[in-house]
Amino acid sequence: MLLRSLLGVLPFAGVALSQAAMQYTDPDNGITFWGITDSAHSVTYGYVFPPLATSGANPTEYIGEIVAPLASQWVGFSLSGSMIKSLLIAAWPNNGKIVFTTRYATTNVLPDVYNGPIITTLPSSMVNSTHWKWVFRCQNCTSWEGGSMDPGAAAATPAWCQSTIAVDNPADPATSMVQHTDFGFYFFAFASAHVSASVYNNWAAGGTGGGSTTTTTTTTTTTTSTAPTATASPYDYIVVGSGPGGIITADRLSQAGKSVLLLERGGPSTGETGGTYQPNWAKGTNLTKFDVPGLFESMFTDANDFWWCKDITVFAGCLVGGGTSVNGALYWLPSDSDFSTSNGWPQAWTNHAQYTAALKARLPSTDHPSTDGKRYLEETSVVVSKLLNNQGYRNITINDTPDSKDHVYGYSAYDFIAGKRGGPVATYLQTAKARKNFKLQIYTNVLNVVRNGSQITGVKTNDTTVVGGFYPLNPNGRVILSAGSYGSARILFRSGIGPTDMINLVKSDPVAGPNLPPSSQWINLPVGYNVSDNPSINLVFTHPSINSYDNWANVFTNPPAADAAQYLASQSGIMAQASPRLNFWRAYGGSDGVTRWLQGTARPGAASVTTSYPYNATQMFTITAYLSTGIKSRGRLGINAGLNAVPLVNPWLVDPVDKSTLITGLQDIVSGMSAVPGMVMITPDNTTNIVDYVNNYDPSTMNSNHWVGSNIIGTAGKAVVDVNTKVFGTNNLFVVDASIIPALPYGNPHGMLMSVAEQAAAKILALSGGP
Known part of the structure; x- marks a missing residue:
């Protein structure tokens, strides 16, 4: 439980x-x-x-x-x-x-x-x-x-x-x-x-009857509970989920004068959202676990991990900000290729520049997030740059040239602001909250959309204060699902939209089943198919110059006193940055004629070590290699009998050329180690070659948690949403989150997703027939 x-x-x-x-x-x-x-x-x-x-x-x-x-x-x-x-x-x-x-x-x-x-x-x-x-x-x-x-x-x-x-x-x-x-x-x-x-x-003592109470209120004696009598106010737009897609979309809709209700199933995160969960060393400040960039690694080790959705079997953030409140905040401005037709996007989406520019204006990136302008704990960057220089890489400021993604490396870029977690919570949400026509409501779980055939009339929630937990739309109003690749897919299943096998699981549930529309109104769409996620492999090394920062083990409970004091004083120092220190990319031509891109992320410390070598844990660092744009492997996600959201078919290295390309990339990374004196690879060590290492790698640990594609954008018969992000077969239901992205971008997708939300909001507002 x-x-x-x-x-x-x-x-x-x-x-x-x-x-x-x-x-x-x-x-x-x-x-x-x-x-x-x-x-x-x-x-x-x-x-x-x-x-x-x-x-x-x-x-x-x-x-x-x-x-x-x-x-x-x-x-x-x-x-x-x-x-x-x-x-x-x-x-x-x-x-x-x-x-x-x-x-x-x-x-x-x-x-x-x-x-x-x-x-x-x-x-x-x-x-x-x-x-x-x-x-x-x-x-x-x-x-x-x-x-x-x-x-x-x-x-x-x-x-x-x-x-x-x-x-x-x-x-x-x-x-x-x-x-x-x-x-x-x-x-x-x-x-x-x-x-x-x-x-x-x-x-x-088991007695019955009333008596004098210490408060004076009106009670009922006709039912076992007081039924809600309030009817929820209608809205022009109901946006489900306060992740990056939902926040940006809601902000732009409310900016256009529409009444907007943003529903979030979880609670607050950063201090400015009302969050209070903080380390003891930050008591007396407004800084929470989610504000301090250096606490990123502790998201995965804290026993009190309430921020993860407990009914989704992969990491998904259930709190204000969604994944952008708990991730490492790596922020890559999208390239032209990311929005190309060759990457699955409709032609109408290829001109992303104006929307990416709007995003950049609201949320600039930084590769030196400490407020003093200095970079800290950079030993890993120095060692890995030596490794890459010997292989023909060049050093660039990555977000200055987003289209350069072959044989390049640079300092990790983030959407931190003034030494704290920034993202859409610190920017778009704040402007939305200042408007009277916007409302954010937390701890409100949307179970399904309520529809009459193709027309959506509102959403059903777990809110007991309104009749039936129902939030209605104004005439011509619209619902936008932004609950993530797993969350939005599940809401569609529970609304009678998706493959029949998934909807039948909902039908069999004694609670959710009665909320389905008649089977004659079910809409058969490929919800949950076409899913992609970066397959990732960790290589662990040691080098005498590295400071592993105690593998980030005590950053939440007991960081170095001087580092904590520096951060509290000025939001500067080691704690002003998440663990990644350097990123690199390389293109690989596959034997099938398809080019695939490999991304590398280097950070001090290691999540796990398997080695026969003796090693110094204070000198560990990790290079994680991901395959991104160009991969062919796809999977499927869905729900189980308990209606928990789960991967049904894993999407990692299904395609043999994906696998051989990743192996080649890993072999290339380690091939230049001899040019970096003192660099030793401890996982895998000399008892295991790269091919065997990949073949025996636990598939569940390949998850990069960059899920895209479960509600893919495209044409009727092949996709879930159309060019305007409207769900096929409906009049007024839309999806704006990572699930509509047809293929992985070059790098971590949250920067691209925010550009997607900017463009989607503009398309939805321009679409005729709305409020």
Whole structure:
């Protein structure tokens, strides 16, 4: 069971939280709870506390309830909003009874059984032919090893999770279980959810009926939860996903005077978005983990990794900024070739220059991000440049000549700004938020678009504060999916758009299935096909001059004191840059007549080492070699029975010439080592040649996480979206994210993607029939 961590107290300026706890009365027992009903799954979560202490410690218990349809095989929650180092409670029905478990985890693994809470199931619990209800008293439940929750908090954000997949052994509270199939957060003012001692004690003893509460509100006695009565306001445009595609598109649409709702399923990231997750050494500042470039490597080692989408089996960022808030921020301005017809783009997209220029004006790149203008930890650049100079490479400022990508190298370029993470969050989002016609709403998971045949009327979400979780469009309004290659594809599947095998998986799901349109309205498109990602291989070396920076092991918890102090003082020094230090490119003519490009990225440290050599870990550095433009290998992504997004067919080195080209590129890299005295390759070492190394390389570790093509742009019958990014077979549904890119660009695609968003927004605004 994986519950996601809270980043900060909400709401904050320009952002709304989609769900808020409300008071209701359970008619079966008369208990007044405060809670929500998750509209996506019709699960109610409710809690009530004894009175707050007038002095001394606050109460350590509460009464809770879960009411769920039988389709919810198990349900769980964390009142602290976190999985890591938090008390986790889950329950499920079994043979007419409720089985429950208390769990605790220090990392994102199956939580261990946790002893300490005393839980008593109360008499109004039941299981019938359609639902199950668990009413319980939870004592010693407000604190636990390493943490606690505050029953007097005026602003808290608990988490819930739900699964349509049963636990392994329903009779055993210690059973194993697979990861939840959905999750969410909501706003809860715990301070309001208290009743008098006499009322609470009556309920805690199994009694029923009402009584005087410590707050005066109107309650209902006709349903088990307060149904949302608000109808969401309509918008001209609903944009789904606040990654680079969504933010830039939403900004340009709102700039044009359109009313725009940007929905993000995760929470804040950088300090200016309301994020608060920061290292202890940055306490007292507005700098979060996502602001500090030097913390990039810790994104993959932090046990509290709430920023990754837990229902996508590859790395995908679920937070404001999407991947641009958690990646290494390598930023390559696109070349003409990247948008060429030979690279799969329609002719109308080849004139990208004006859109790339607009991007560059808003977001310039830098290859010296430290605010003092100096470069730090550059030993790796020096060593690798010597290796490449001996092979005919030339040194350039890469973004000064984006079309030069053969036998060139240069300092790594980023979209950092003033020594901090920049990207669309620091630029386009800020101008959008300043407009009254724009709204960003976080923790709002879009489940599917709602459509009547080809016409989209709005989106269905997990928001329990509006009727049906439904957000409508204005007349002639439009929905734009920007949820990423996996996220947008899954929303299409859940909306009856895509291959029949994927839609049938949705149809079989007891919760998502009823939201599908009739099968006569399904639209068969190649959603999930044509997927490409850079196959990448790591080579690990040592050299006496290298400083591996302790392999970035303690940058979040305990970096060198002088480096942390320098960064806090002026956003300068080592911590002002992510780990890459140098990049290079080379073109290779394949035996099939197709030219493929190899990109190299050099950085201090190493992710893993396999060697028979003794070596000095303080001298390690890595060259990662990627194949990019020209590769032929393609894969497929989709969903599984739990509706998690997964790769179905891996896209790496499927084509034999792709593989032989990468091998040749790796052999070329190491061929000049003799010209760099002291340089030793330790992975692979002299016991393994390059061919065997590639043949035995774990395919799952070839993932560069540069997924493109799952909603490919092109012509009817071959593609998912047309030249204006509109989904074929629909009137007003669009996709603007990496999934429409038909083939990999020369380098890391996020710079190209932002240019794509600039051009897509212009095309959508120019398209007739819109709001």
